[in-house]
Amino acid sequence: DQQVKQNSPSLSVQEGRISILNCDYTNSMFDYFLWYKKYPAEGPTFLISISSIKDKNEDGRFTVFLNKSAKHLSLHIVPSQPGDSAVYFCAATNLNTGNQFYFGTGTSLTVIP
Amino acid sequence: EAGVAQSPRYKIIEKRQSVAFWCNPISGHATLYWYQQILGQGPKLLIQFQNNGVVDDSQLPKDRFSAERLKGVDSTLKIQPAKLEDSAVYLCASSPHPPTSGRNNEQFFGPGTRLTVL
Numbered sequence: 087d088q089q090v091k092q093n094s095p096s097l098s099v100q101e102g103r104i105s106i107l108n109c110d111y112t113n114s115m116f117d118y119f120l121w122y123k124k125y126p127a128e129g130p131t132f133l134i135s136i137s138s139i140k141d142k143n144e145d146g147r148f149t150v151f152l153n154k155s156a157k158h159l160s161l162h163i164v165p166s167q168p169g170d171s172a173v174y175f176c177a178a179t180n181l182n183t184g185n186q187f188y189f190g191t192g193t194s195l196t197v198i199p
Numbered sequence: 200e201a202g203v204a205q206s207p208r209y210k211i212i213e214k215r216q217s218v219a220f221w222c223n224p225i226s227g228h229a230t231l232y233w234y235q236q237i238l239g240q241g242p243k244l245l246i247q248f249q250n251n252g253v254v255d256d257s258q259l260p261k262d263r264f265s266a267e268r269l270k271g272v273d274s275t276l277k278i279q280p281a282k283l284e285d286s287a288v289y290l291c292a293s294s295p296h297p298p299t300s301g302r303n304n305e306q307f308f309g310p311g312t313r314l315t316v317l
Contacts, residue, residue, distance in 0.1 A: 189241030
């Protein structure tokens with residue numbers, strides 16, 4: 087049962103434009119959401135997170151939006167840079183019931199110079 | 200600060216053989232996780248330790264997989280005997296706060312061990 091879904095396996099954008107990566111979840115008990123970035127042959131690295139009490143969190147070029155009613159979150163990267171080319175995973179958890187992360191299947195982002 | 204260390208980075212074995220992976224978490228991190236990531240999928244939790252105790256192993260195939268975290272630091276994950284479907288990247292992660300702490304709890308991942316079962 088896939089509780090976190092990323093329906094776009096890949097995305098290509100031009101350098102300098104906005105990248106929007108989407109994630110949907112089914113479990114209403116999730117209260118904390120994270121985005122991880124993964125380069126080939128490396129482990130995932132934390133990018134940005136958001137608590138369910140917020141609807142937006144911004145860190146430099148990265149902004150995560152959360153729509154609880156739609157059970158949807160998105161990651162915006164503005165402006166996109168070639169170094170952003172990687173696989174992006176969203177993850178969800180409930181901080182009070184064990185912090186098990188449920189990951190989506192990932193979206194491979196390619197930023198074209 | 201040193202990151203999560205894993206070894207070996209790559210392993211190729213034949214089915215029915217045994218294999219073991221090692222993980223050294225970030226110093227001071229009490230919680231340790233093992234994930235399995237099959238090609239084209241996201242990481243899936245296998246087992247979660249708090250110090251040297253198991254918090255959650257509900258998704259660990261216990262007929263062939265075992266894991267331990269002696270002394271609450273390093274951990275080993277073993278597969279015996281391996282099957283073709285065990286081919287995956289095995290990721291170890293650690294976090295500073297206990298699970299159920301309610302605190303924002305980023306997990307720090309190691310580089311993974313890529314296992315190929317022939």
